[in-house]
Amino acid sequence: MSLKKNVAIIHPDLGIGGAEQLIVNIALALQMSGYEVTIFTPRHEKERSFKPTHDGTLNVQVKGSIFPSSIFGKCTALCSMIRMFLASLYVILFGGEYDFIIIDQVSAILPIFYLSSSKVIFYCHFPDQLLCTQRQSSIKRLYRFFIDKVEEIGLWKPDLIYVNSNFTLSITKSTFKSLASINLHILYPCIDLNFISNAPYPQFFENSKYFFSLNRYERKKNINLAIEAYSSLKDKSVKLLIGGGYDPKMQENVEHYAELCELCKKLELKYVEVDNWDKPIKNFDVYFVRNLSEIQREQALQNALGVLYTPENEHFGIVPVESMARGTPVIAINSGGPMESVKNELSGFLLDKDPKKWGEKMMMLSEDNEKRTKVGAYAKEWALKEFSLSSMSSKLNEDFQKLLKP
Template identity: 45%
Template sequence: MSKVIFLHPDLGIGGAERAVIDAALALKSKGMDVKFVTAHHDPGHCFQETKDGTFEVITAGDWLPRSIFGKCYALCAYLRMIYAAIYLVLFSSLSFDLIFCDQISACVPVLRLSSAKILFYCHFPDMLLTQRRSFLKKLYRTPIDWLEERTTGMAHCVLVNSKFTAGVFRDTFSSLSHIKPEVLYPIPDFTAFNKPVEPPTKELMPQNKKLIFLSINRYERKKNLGLAIEAFGQLTERHPDVKDIHLIMAGGYDERVTENVEHYLELRKLAEKLKLADNITFLRSFSDSQKRTLLTNCSCLLYTPDKEHFGIVPIEAMYMKCPVIAVKSGGPLETVEDEKTGFLCQPVPDSFSEAMDKFLKDSGLSKRMGNAGKERVLARFSFEQFTEKLHGIVTGLLSGKP
């Protein structure tokens, strides 16, 4: 039996965490022995599979700081991941044939000290996730950026989560032109989505509304969540007499993350400023069961990140027959079929509001697009296809035939 270790920075709740858990489920379904090693895991803030015994989770390095006086998050994340790698390779009693590492490549040189094959899954180059407005920030990021590019190239195999990310990888890591990363869409295991859907409670969503729009994303500024609120505000201005439309802002929320706390309050203030507080429900850290209820009972998903690397939520929404309005860039270009399973829009309130207006004017649009979305997911983004491709990549690596 092949033994696989997933090394991940923080097993909280987010798209990257969902992706690695689904990858672990895929390999486990093929008879592989799978475990997780991480720098942080809170059973009260994680996906079900990492707290119900589906996978063994070993934590190493959680005592290390996440920041230095609110700064140097990247440096601390790198150090925490390197420490976890040192523990895994030099001090743990774990045996493994392959290590599946993602997000942070700085630990790859440590992992290469073992005889295991190293697979690195690039969600997106880390160096592109931060801005460098000052000289000090540039000075701070220069060695980190160099380390990321150098260590990414040390993995035995590099995967990316979309064709969009593959292009960004090629343009960003100029010294790695010899590496052709393979695209592995992070398709979720839809088994949980096939469970019975619980009826909505009034605490989760308002009752007896004609049209309910839904946003699902972490409370982070880069997710552009204000766009959903501003677009909804424009929609209500167009139809001042329509009172039974609503917006639900559902987001991953971790009180340890300062940005989550700050941005949640910023969005609440934006809703109040636009006089929309009574028409918007804010949810934080909802369950998988609640997600199924939301996607089943809402009219449309608003997916606002610009140049999103892939985006798992639109796939989940379409599987649950919920149409998607998304920004016309990045991953949604590969997943959402414009005017068939939803609408691809410019990242401005006018464009989103116009698309939302179509659902208000055509009461049957949500059902038609929802059915088309389910068909698209089953045809192009099945978990079975994902499992077979990942299993083939892993077995090829282990046999020396990548």
């Protein structure tokens, strides 16, 4: 029997977050094994996307964008479902012949694939209903009751369900009781190891030592902790760089960025938005960057004293893995995915969310070069062994071929 090789991936918004990085790497991993891959998404913009999605490496098609992403800033989950439904309908009716279809994040649209003969794979980052905690009004509760139910019903359809960690597996099983008899498979996010080594130092720092926080500008990412921890450092010759995805169309991104600036003022930290990466910017403590380019991201990761990963109960978190692969130690909260990806006291440090404890570890990394080098070396070895693109490629190919067996 000849191996079948055609794969469609459907993702709600192909931006520059961790979920998007995962989808890009899944596509690259499948291409490594000889699969023909097409990514369908309702939203993809060159200025806020990973390079392989716009340089010709990956085939990306925008479908489903005819429907808005929100209705007067509301109903984003419902709008995402409808946009994904339209993209999926296009794939089924007009997209061509696919042997495997991977759906990311939005399980509610999975029943439509009863119309397709393709093998259907769903990647679950975390139950969506647990991400929506604001349900004060009766209308919102009724709206979310519908969304939550179709989310669970959709999960009955896939031929294979991946989750990103043991943590997510346990939460998913406990949330969706009807999945008790369904096997969930762990597919850890991976990283592409073809990055530029020895990336130059960010020129705007003029060789100042710094710590790096990399997250989207969202409240759940707990970036406040990085700023509060930094404020406890006595040596302000060490700087803090905060970077990540920022979408001016997302109200929370705009609001939270302003909140972080206000926090800096409250803590009497001098802050600045970096508008020219290559021009020295002196006499500031906290440096904000929005939507880093891949070159900027690489420079920041490779040259930092350490990466501060602040989300609590993060489903997996690709940033610690990216950091470790470059030999940069990680400080992360001791919950969720980082408890599986970071080897405590070996490749990084897992702490509770006490800013003073974080500040102490930051001080140690800034002063003890020998310890920092030792932790960085172990981190690199660990990450390259456990989270490479080639290991993901092998697992995906093995699992996909099993699906084809009668």
